Amino acid sequence: MISCKQLDKIKDKEKNKVRCKKWYQENKERVKEWYWENREKIRKYKKEYFRKNLKSFSERLKKWRHKKGISKKYNSEIGISYTKEYKKLHEQKRSALEKSGGLLTIETIQLVYEDNIKRYGTLTCYLCLQSIKFGKDSLEHKIPLVKGGTNEYCNLAIACISCNSKKHDRTEKEYRKIMKKSKEMEVI
Numbered sequence: 001m002i003s004c005k006q007l008d009k010i011k012d013k014e015k016n017k018v019r020c021k022k023w024y025q026e027n028k029e030r031v032k033e034w035y036w037e038n039r040e041k042i043r044k045y046k047k048e049y050f051r052k053n054l055k056s057f058s059e060r061l062k063k064w065r066h067k068k069g070i071s072k073k074y075n076s077e078i079g080i081s082y083t084k085e086y087k088k089l090h091e092q093k094r095s096a097l098e099k100s101g102g103l104l105t106i107e108t109i110q111l112v113y114e115d116n117i118k119r120y121g122t123l124t125c126y127l128c129l130q131s132i133k134f135g136k137d138s139l140e141h142k143i144p145l146v147k148g149g150t151n152e153y154c155n156l157a158i159a160c161i162s163c164n165s166k167k168h169d170r171t172e173k174e175y176r177k178i179m180k181k182s183k184e185m186e187v188i
């Protein structure tokens with residue numbers, strides 16, 4: 001329940017907001033002018049303010065991450081977390097994507113594996129052409145579902161885990177281009 005006092009406060013806040021907005025609309029040009037005149041000062045002040053409050057900012061960020069369920073084992077580089085909430089979201093997203101890419105059937109997967117072995121003699125990564133040890137294989141989408149790829153046979157291939165994670169959500173073409181470039185750099 002909200003008390004009368006609290007309600008008044010909220011009302012005041014709302015009124016203030018409207019007033020501020022109106023004032024801003026009327027004085028837009030003046031504010032802009034003031035900003036450009038004092039730009040360096042403002043920047044300095046902001047920097048200083050941020051530096052002084054760094055601790056509380058990081059605390060707030062921590063709390064926010066915790067709230068969103070991405071605080072544990074949070075990988076700041078790629079933004080992947082292993083919490084239950086995150087996994088659930090990820091699964092939901094994945095299944096939605098799978099639906100949009102058509103159903104992935106066991107028969108199709110089997111066919112992809114069989115054809116890979118028929119072609120190379122042993123289970124082989126279609127990207128680095130190295131044979132894959134048992135359990136280190138992954139089903140790969142040449143054009144990722146995120147980029148409009150489908151779950152059809154022609155869009156599927158077997159890759160090693162290393163290539164799969166390096167390729168991430170790039171298309172086969174994009175990945176091969178990057179690999180070519182990095183190989184050229186190695187030669188130099």
Ligand SMILES: [Zn+2]
Nearest residue numbers: 125128160163
């Ligand atoms: Zn590979």
